[in-house]
Amino acid sequence: MMKTVVITGASRRLGLFLAEQFIARGDRVFAVSRSTSNEFTSIDSANFHAVQIHGYDKLGVEQAVTAIKPQVSHIDLLINNASVFEADPKDNQEIESKLTLFFQIHMLFPSLLTHELAPLLFDEKTPGLVVNMTDIYADNPSHQHSLYCSTKAGLENLTRSFAKKFAPGIRCNSIMPGPLKFLPEHSQAQKEQVLNATLLPFEAGFNPVFQTIEFILANPFVTGTAIKVDGGRSICRG
Structure with missing residues (x-):
């Protein structure tokens, strides 16, 4: 059945x-993003809807909800995937603006969007599903990325809170990814450093996350849970 x-x-x-x-x-x-992607043009399907918002804030939520709600009577799955990964600023004067940015993207936006879409997700017979993409750093933070890590940890806490708040009509879980796919700017030395500290030392790509979402979708008795998809890196980090 189409979801x-x-x-x-x-x-x-x-x-x-x-x-x-x-x-x-x-x-x-419904693909929510701040800008239309050239990649979207390769998705030729009447079932694909690009939803452009101006930013991941309250106005962005309003824009997304306004675009989505009139077109659907029910939502099966919400994936809060929007994220930004940056190191802490070296200039202390930038901490406030950087932390505000991380908070808006990692906590405020997914919280507001989940609440706005909750009536469309809620179904006690076949509960809707929320999957929040967090990070293994939420449990074992990096001192160089303390602002990023703290807001990802906040999203982890929101996941558990929402699991309690919206049960039994909505299931809420998180996925904590590790080094799935390197960026083009990563050097070979950087890649080797990461992989040497990972139990499964290979670049897995994004499919393991999709497989994990499929598992959560298929298993109706999973909620309030965080699943690490990291090749064992989280237990190697000091």
Whole structure:
């Protein structure tokens, strides 16, 4: 049966990959992003809907909800994937603006969007599903990325809170990814450093995350849970 899926941060990398996979399954996808992606043009399907917002803030939520709600009567899956990964600023004067940015993207936006879409997700017979993309750093933070890590940890806490708040009509879980796919700017030395500290030392790509989402979708007794998809890196880090 065709499912209705909403994915944030869907214009690149993991978000785009997930949108493509769900479309290939025959599902209906609303891809929320700050800008239209050239990659979207390769998705030729009447079931694909690009939802452009101006930013991951309250106005962005209003824009997304306004675009989505009139077109659907039910949502099966919301994936809060939008994210930004940056090191802490060296200038202390930038801490406030950087932390505010991380908070808006990692906590405020997914919280507001989940609440706005909750009536469309809620179903006690076949609960809707929220999957929040967090990070293994939420449990074992990096001192160089303390602002990023703290807001990802906040999203982890929101996941558990929402699991309690919206049960039994909505299931809420998180996925904590590790080094799935390197960026083009990563050097060979950087790649080797990461892989040497990972139990499964290879670049897995994004498919393991999609497989994990499929597992959560298929298993109706999973909620309030964080699943690490990291090749064992989280237990190697000191």
